[in-house]
Amino acid sequence: MTALARRSTASSRRRREALEGYLFLLPSILGFLIFFAGPLLLSLYYSLTNWDLLTPPKTVWLQNFTQAVKLNFRPDAYSSALAEGKGFFSAFGSLIVPNDRIFWIALGNTVMYAVGVILLAIAPAFLLAYLLNSKLRGMTFFRGLYYLPVVASVVAVSLVYLWVFYREGGAVNFVLGLFVKLINGILGTHIPLPVIGWLNDPTTPKLSLFTLIVLTAWRMIGYDMVIFLAALQAVPHSLIEACWVDGGSRNTILRKIVIPLVTPTIFYVLITNLIDVLQVFSEPYIMTRGGPANATITLVYYLYQKGFMRFQMGYASALAWISFALIFIITTVQFRLSSRWVVEE
């Protein structure tokens, strides 16, 4: 065989391999193009239009974005508020008036939601994983138990929570009532029985958000815990033994060996939780309908309202991209900051 012929069979084999490769990739790449990449580009286009789904979209360029984000300055309203006797700072509310008030509320709620869930889920999940990472009996049982909320339908669990936290006679208030009765009985005090509107009391809007955060953290802990557990089990035993032999305490092992080795995992959990929580929808939809007075409205819930209840598809698309930008910015910042505390292998 001449060199030329050999080269041509080699290149035809390579071409054949490439062709086969594309063929195997075809089912998934079709899905990717039609149901992901295509919609992604379309979404960007829609966000630049006014569109009610029935008539063709009208291009308005960045108007949707500016409508959502715009803050109106009202110096006149500010001075009149001052004149009415409001304080220098408390009158700021009338100086800066958001064009779309609910957008800013939803944004604030979503950020608080994310921060709250991350604070309530990651540290407890790590603690649980650390405790479960022993060879004692029953650890698999507890791991399975803690993981149950992860597999359970969020909608179903939200319905259960609705009644566990119900204002009149729900389980949580009932148990609190038992404690109060006990205290009253022992001390002879007359503390009234608590009737706490955990979810829907208009006088305590922040409490409603907090209750939703607790539920979401509750179902996130098992997920985070399993990831931490896998990371802890991957910590080389020889390192720990060596430190143990050198007389290191449990505490030093944890601080000097275990935690540095799992920092990449902590980072991963942080990012995935963040992406997850910034998209929360089912909990407010089922439990509060975004209320009381928009106290629990999230960005996705607002998007759903705008898009599928008021059919402002262009505006809703813009909201989606703003949320994505938020996730993107936070993740990028996290990546930058991560070099300071994540230990590379």
Next chain:
Amino acid sequence: MIGRSERVPFFRRFLLYFFLTLVGVIMAYPFFFMVTTSLKTNQDTFASILAPFGSKLEWGNYRAVLSTVNMGRYMLNTVFVAVCVMAGQIFTSMMGGYAFARFKFPGRDAIFRAYLGTIMIPFMVILIPTYKLMLMFNWVDRYQSLIIPWLFTASGTFLFRQFFKGIPLELEEAAIIDGAGRFRILWGIFAPLALPAVATQATISFLYAWNSFIWPLVIIHNRNNYVVTQGLADIQGGYHANVPYIMAGSTLAILPTVLAFLLAQKYFVEGVATTGLKG
């Protein structure tokens, strides 16, 4: 707590179990409340909210939810959709994973990076255009809309790629010398070896399809085509005052995934743990 069990003194061990049980109660209580309340009468519910049992076991709640509310139908619909999504996702991601793991073709790495990038992009960004696509295909209110758009999965493709990369090359070369085509190699040799990955992906797909809510809410309006989560929202709306009905519905919605989890705990946990470690 890393160390050997014999090193853990009794008191410490007692504290550990006490704490773990306490956390367990918090994790399990909503489920306990759900199941026990689903078997009470409505009057008993608030008369004794903490009691595990009412005056009698009211199985009629389940009968009512399955027939009157039509939850049985919704469950069948969801099983159908979930099984299709499961099979479809395994098929596409196995094929794709094999292509990424074993073939050289122009643009492979760029495509792979694009796939991974999709994990970062929230679903709501493509929600509206996908809805528009469904309108164009005339798939609104049809099962296709719950199945076909979800057959592409980046994480599944990633999972199989990683798994296939771990299979020794010799195995494949021997088969090629024997004259086996790539397709036969994938389904005859790789697929049986990849059963653990298949099981892992199956759990992920099933959970995803069974529990999804916002997409069915948007795309399915005909009650006959409802999925379980929609049925639940429906009970909540229609039988607002009947807590045992709502709890019976929730139990029915949670039972299949919890049962699947109890049977295949290893694979559920493995999927999460491995993607976490490699992520």
